[in-house]
Amino acid sequence: MKRDLLLLLAFWLGLVPFPGSAQMGMMHDGMSMRRHQFVMANGLDTRYATKQNPLKGTADNIAAGKKLYEQNCAACHGKTGAGDGEAGKGLNPRPANVAASSKMPIASDGYLFWTIAEGGIPIGTAMPPFKSTLKENDVWKIILYMRNL
Numbered sequence: 001m002k003r004d005l006l007l008l009l010a011f012w013l014g015l016v017p018f019p020g021s022a023q024m025g026m027m028h029d030g031m032s033m034r035r036h037q038f039v040m041a042n043g044l045d046t047r048y049a050t051k052q053n054p055l056k057g058t059a060d061n062i063a064a065g066k067k068l069y070e071q072n073c074a075a076c077h078g079k080t081g082a083g084d085g086e087a088g089k090g091l092n093p094r095p096a097n098v099a100a101s102s103k104m105p106i107a108s109d110g111y112l113f114w115t116i117a118e119g120g121i122p123i124g125t126a127m128p129p130f131k132s133t134l135k136e137n138d139v140w141k142i143i144l145y146m147r148n149l
Contacts, residue, residue: 032096034123035115036106045122048114055140057148065145068138072130073098081149091126099149112143 043049055061070079076088081099088095101107116139120127130139 032093032101032123032125034093034125035096038123039106039111044108044111045114045118048110048117051110051113053109053140053143055137055144057144061141062144062148064138065141065143068134068142069145072134073142076127081146093125095127098146102143102146102149109143112146113139116142 069077069081073081074085076083076085076091076095077098078084078088078095081097081102083095083097085095102112115127116134117129117131119125119129121129134142
């Protein structure tokens with residue numbers, strides 16, 4: 001009885017997805033289950049844990065972030081960030097719904113920066129790391145844009 005109540009509470013709080021709600025590594029809300037579980041088990045890489053976006057959410061920064069997102073992210077994550085881009089359709093797990101997951105409580109600035117910078121390397125997915133190809137301010141602009149999807 002106690003175990004059933006704890007399981008029901010975990011479902012209600014969204015800590016455990018309902019059976020059938022997870023597909024190809026995704027939680028019911030579109031966030032990467034692998035990434036979420038990795039951070040819950042290991043914590044966020046200390047190089048990223050306290051990072052905060054130094055850029056203001058101005059129209060110019062968001063527009064620049066949109067352009068960078070379209071060039072680097074949309075092929076897999078989709079034009080609207082729903083995880084439905086053509087290049088991501090054959091991936092397992094499927095790309096995350098960044099429009100939703102970028103607004104979740106776990107998605108701190110540091111978490112999102114780590115996600116983009118390190119890509120899928122820490123969690124064994126196909127997402128490429130962007131730490132060598134994007135400037136730090138470009139990553140921050142993409143994050144500003146994703147939070148506005």
